[in-house]
Amino acid sequence: MNLVSLYGRVANDLELRYTNSGKAVVQFSIAVRGYNDKSNFIRCQAWEKRAENLANYFHKGSRIGVTGQLVSGRYDKDGQTHYTQDVVVNTFDFVDSKQESQRLNHGNDEAIDTAASRTNSKIGNTKRGPFENNGNQIDISDDDVPF
Known part of the structure; x- marks a missing residue:
């Protein structure tokens, strides 16, 4: 084979x-x-x-x-x-998410990503796992699909 x-x-x-x-x-x-x-x-x-x-x-x-x-x-x-x-x-x-793919395609915006994550943590928005939604239905839009 x-x-x-x-x-x-x-x-x-x-x-x-x-x-x-x-x-x-x-x-x-x-x-x-x-x-x-x-x-x-x-x-x-x-x-x-x-x-x-x-x-x-x-x-x-x-x-x-x-x-x-x-x-x-x-x-x-x-x-x-x-x-x-x-x-x-x-x-x-x-394998990459659409956002990760776009970030790689448009250059390394690591400094912007780091600043955004610091801002999100200050206002209480913590990043959750991709399948974590407290048992509620997960809404997926067309923008989430890479093709």
Whole structure:
């Protein structure tokens, strides 16, 4: 069985391209924690609608989960043979919240976030866990959904 499951951060900005026949393709790397906490960079590729969705909703630094199949390839360049291994993405999962994703996409506003959390704690607004609502129904708006 050829099944790869990865969880990590997108290591580069995703650039959507199209083949001569009009198929969408995106290639990117995922940084994952490896042996002795060293980072491994795994090359991935996605095609057609998956490629378009990935390019629209993910960027460098986004946390992502993917499953796919490992494919090997080779090409010749300047008289030398190069071997490749990529994960062809079958499914992907959003890991960041919409707010976290937007913060990463628009730069590091850590100072603003820190000041806001200090202000919220002064007026008694403490941050609760994502599933904590004292037994009441949780209202989710369209703005809470990342797609």
